Amino acid sequence: MSDDIAVVWGDGEARTPLSAFDAALADAGIHNYNLVTYSSVVPPERSVTTVGQVEAPYEVGTPVGVVRAERESTRPNETVAAGLGWIRAREGGVLMESDAGSAAAVRADLREKLADARRLRDWDWAGDPELAVHEHTVDRTGAVVVAAVYGPLAEAREAADGRR
Amino acid sequence: MSDDIAVVWGDGEARTPLSAFDAALADAGIHNYNLVTYSSVVPPERSVTTVGQVEAPYEVGTPVGVVRAERESTRPNETVAAGLGWIRAREGGVLMESDAGSAAAVRADLREKLADARRLRDWDWAGDPELAVHEHTVDRTGAVVVAAVYGPLAEAREAADGRR
Amino acid sequence: MSDDIAVVWGDGEARTPLSAFDAALADAGIHNYNLVTYSSVVPPERSVTTVGQVEAPYEVGTPVGVVRAERESTRPNETVAAGLGWIRAREGGVLMESDAGSAAAVRADLREKLADARRLRDWDWAGDPELAVHEHTVDRTGAVVVAAVYGPLAEAREAADGRR
Numbered sequence: 001m002s003d004d005i006a007v008v009w010g011d012g013e014a015r016t017p018l019s020a021f022d023a024a025l026a027d028a029g030i031h032n033y034n035l036v037t038y039s040s041v042v043p044p045e046r047s048v049t050t051v052g053q054v055e056a057p058y059e060v061g062t063p064v065g066v067v068r069a070e071r072e073s074t075r076p077n078e079t080v081a082a083g084l085g086w087i088r089a090r091e092g093g094v095l096m097e098s099d100a101g102s103a104a105a106v107r108a109d110l111r112e113k114l115a116d117a118r119r120l121r122d123w124d125w126a127g128d129p130e131l132a133v134h135e136h137t138v139d140r141t142g143a144v145v146v147a148a149v150y151g152p153l154a155e156a157r158e159a160a161d162g163r164r
Numbered sequence: 165m166s167d168d169i170a171v172v173w174g175d176g177e178a179r180t181p182l183s184a185f186d187a188a189l190a191d192a193g194i195h196n197y198n199l200v201t202y203s204s205v206v207p208p209e210r211s212v213t214t215v216g217q218v219e220a221p222y223e224v225g226t227p228v229g230v231v232r233a234e235r236e237s238t239r240p241n242e243t244v245a246a247g248l249g250w251i252r253a254r255e256g257g258v259l260m261e262s263d264a265g266s267a268a269a270v271r272a273d274l275r276e277k278l279a280d281a282r283r284l285r286d287w288d289w290a291g292d293p294e295l296a297v298h299e300h301t302v303d304r305t306g307a308v309v310v311a312a313v314y315g316p317l318a319e320a321r322e323a324a325d326g327r328r
Numbered sequence: 329m330s331d332d333i334a335v336v337w338g339d340g341e342a343r344t345p346l347s348a349f350d351a352a353l354a355d356a357g358i359h360n361y362n363l364v365t366y367s368s369v370v371p372p373e374r375s376v377t378t379v380g381q382v383e384a385p386y387e388v389g390t391p392v393g394v395v396r397a398e399r400e401s402t403r404p405n406e407t408v409a410a411g412l413g414w415i416r417a418r419e420g421g422v423l424m425e426s427d428a429g430s431a432a433a434v435r436a437d438l439r440e441k442l443a444d445a446r447r448l449r450d451w452d453w454a455g456d457p458e459l460a461v462h463e464h465t466v467d468r469t470g471a472v473v474v475a476a477v478y479g480p481l482a483e484a485r486e487a488a489d490g491r492r
Contacts, residue, residue, distance in 0.1 A: 012284075015276050015277075015280060016277055016280070019276070019277050022258075022277075022281055023284055026284050026285070031205075031284065031285075032256060032285075034229065035202070037201075059208075060205060060207055061207030061208070061256055061257075063202060063229060
């Protein structure tokens with residue numbers, strides 16, 4: 001796996017919301033790691049790439065840093081949507097999470113959040129916001145997830161070492 | 165402490181839910197670490213052992229990775245129950261969390277979640293699901309916790325190094 | 329930045345609660361890191377210092393361990409307050425989080441939680457509890473945050489190495 005931050009997504013159905021979430025993580029290829037939630041800043045040296053699904057890049061049980069948006073529902077026929085949006089600058093980037101009852105609502109919310117994030121930072125912005133949004137109509141108990149995979153916590157340390 | 169993932173549990177009472185949770189962590193022996201929540205996968209080389217309580221295996225303030233289930237209540241005489249269940253395969257293992265109003269409800273929920281987790285992974289499963297469930301009847305403000313202690317975040321990195 | 333744990337605070341306004349929280353983090357100087365939540369124990373060798381705001385001590389996107397209290401509201405003229413309290417002993421220290429509708433309520437809650445935390449540990453306590461509380465009256469959508477910044481996850485490992 002390259003040094004890019006991989007944006008992945010998935011949906012799933014199961015008998016409980018937690019199991020449906022597990023199924024959605026499996027659909028995205030990240031169900032076999034110990035996910036640790038990051039608050040959502042992109043280091044300047046890393047790109048963000050939408051890949052949809054990762055194929056077992058790390059060993060089972062590896063602690064992996066992620067930014068994620070998710071939504072679960074136990075109501076048949078309800079739509080669940082989640083998404084991430086990001087915007088880059090020379091100094092770094094910002095990721096925003098959103099979940100709602102439709103992909104359109106997630107997109108509108110992400111655009112608003114990214115505009116706010118941009119206003120807040122006096123950075124040299126490059127390019128337009130990018131969005132990755134996924135929606136799912138619930139059969140019985142369903143979940144949807146979109147995640148930005150930063151990679152193993154261990155490598156965050158190696159990167160820090162390399163900069164010294 | 166061995167390389168096993170230790171499953172511990174405890175309950176506590178205090179004047180606020182957060183303090184009751186702190187007391188429950190103390191009862192389990194993990195109140196003096198900085199707990200970082202993992203999403204619940206077991207690496208293939210590690211066993212899971214129910215030990216009930218750990219006795220100060222790390223220095224105060226060490227960041228420690230855990231999977232945990234908890235429940236608090238401020239209603240006297242209410243029962244709070246939490247539990248973890250896990251199932252192992254040659255490729256690794258899966259832990260599931262649950263909390264409910266009784267140990268029986270937690271057990272039923274965990275069995276369902278583990279069956280779903282198993283269906284989701286094409287792994288070479290070994291043995292039956294194992295459960296660790298703890299319940300507590302609230303006196304004034306009470307909490308119950310069950311946690312799987314993976315150990316210091318630092319050692320996750322050393323393990324990763326060792327595998328290279 | 330010294331080895332002290334820095335307590336910072338801020339408030340912010342934006343069009344969504346998440347963006348207002350981002351603005352509050354910016355006000356505290358910690359909006360450009362990937363915050364990882366710790367459960368709130370202070371190692372014996374570290375001091376806790378109230379600094380209000382940090383000035384870019386780490387590179388953008390660094391995973392940083394924090395204990396935090398926050399509160400958001402979308403109701404104009406509502407007051408949101410958050411705070412941390414801590415107490416030190418020879419063996420280490422304990423931080424407690426609180427949020428409420430006023431700084432006075434946060435302070436009362438923190439004192440109660442710290443008294444409980446102290447009762448729970450048979451430690452050689454030194455000094456009185458210290459509190460850092462911040463409140464904000466919402467204009468449209470507002471947030472307040474108080475955080476204890478432990479520093480990069482990476483350095484937690486170096487400290488662990490150093491102790492061996």
